Amino acid sequence: MNRSAEASGPVVGVLALQGAFSTHLERLAALGVDARLVKQPEHLDGVDALILPGGESTTMSMLLDTSGLRDPLSDLLGDGMPVFGTCAGMILCASNVLDGRPDQHGFDLIDITVRRNGYGRQLDSFETDLDIVGLDTPFHAVFIRAPRVERVGVAVEVLAEHDGIPVLVRDGTCTVAAFHPELTHDTRLHELFVAQLTGN
Numbered sequence: 001m002n003r004s005a006e007a008s009g010p011v012v013g014v015l016a017l018q019g020a021f022s023t024h025l026e027r028l029a030a031l032g033v034d035a036r037l038v039k040q041p042e043h044l045d046g047v048d049a050l051i052l053p054g055g056e057s058t059t060m061s062m063l064l065d066t067s068g069l070r071d072p073l074s075d076l077l078g079d080g081m082p083v084f085g086t087c088a089g090m091i092l093c094a095s096n097v098l099d100g101r102p103d104q105h106g107f108d109l110i111d112i113t114v115r116r117n118g119y120g121r122q123l124d125s126f127e128t129d130l131d132i133v134g135l136d137t138p139f140h141a142v143f144i145r146a147p148r149v150e151r152v153g154v155a156v157e158v159l160a161e162h163d164g165i166p167v168l169v170r171d172g173t174c175t176v177a178a179f180h181p182e183l184t185h186d187t188r189l190h191e192l193f194v195a196q197l198t199g200n
């Protein structure tokens with residue numbers, strides 16, 4: 001992305017109710033992307049795309065209600081605003097969630113079934129190098145109490161797998177990762193997300 005494209009480039013909002021939002025902001029800043037934190041409905045003004053970060057999906061679900069963000073976000077995302085959901089953000093985008101709390105609700109944006117904390121206790125956290133469609137070299141991925149993808153719909157593209165299980169998937173403008181791409185200094189997945197917005 002050149003500097004003039006940066007100046008007039010897309011604005012990426014990072015949902016900042018809870019969790020690992022500030023590191024997403026750092027990665028976007030490193031790419032020269034105009035990024036801002038979204039904590040209340042007014043912060044959505046002028047936002048072209050959204051990142052839903054990792055953290056705790058049950059808490060985020062509750063805070064979506066108390067902040068008043070659930071309805072405006074549902075409308076924008078339902079209308080096709082590009083979104084990148086990571087870890088808890090993947091859970092918030094999934095059509096089906098297993099082992100969720102009965103009172104947690106997401107945005108139903110991508111036809112996948114995920115199991116919360118599905119990697120089990122001894123593997124609550126692990127790191128691994130992933131081959132990812134669209135990247136020339138492996139991406140170091142950090143999994144923290146990650147959701148496990150148990151089913152992907154026919155329209156869903158699998159961009160990366162770990163041990164035969166999809167961990168990065170996309171359907172149109174919705175991309176979701178079971179891991180935390182913001183926790184390393186590798187900005188390539190953020191770059192791919194932003195490139196989708198600018199057509200670069």
Ligand code: GLN
Nearest residue numbers: 054055056057087088145
């Ligand atoms: N286990 C968390 C949840 O259910 C997700 C973990 C994460 O985002 N690192 O939301």
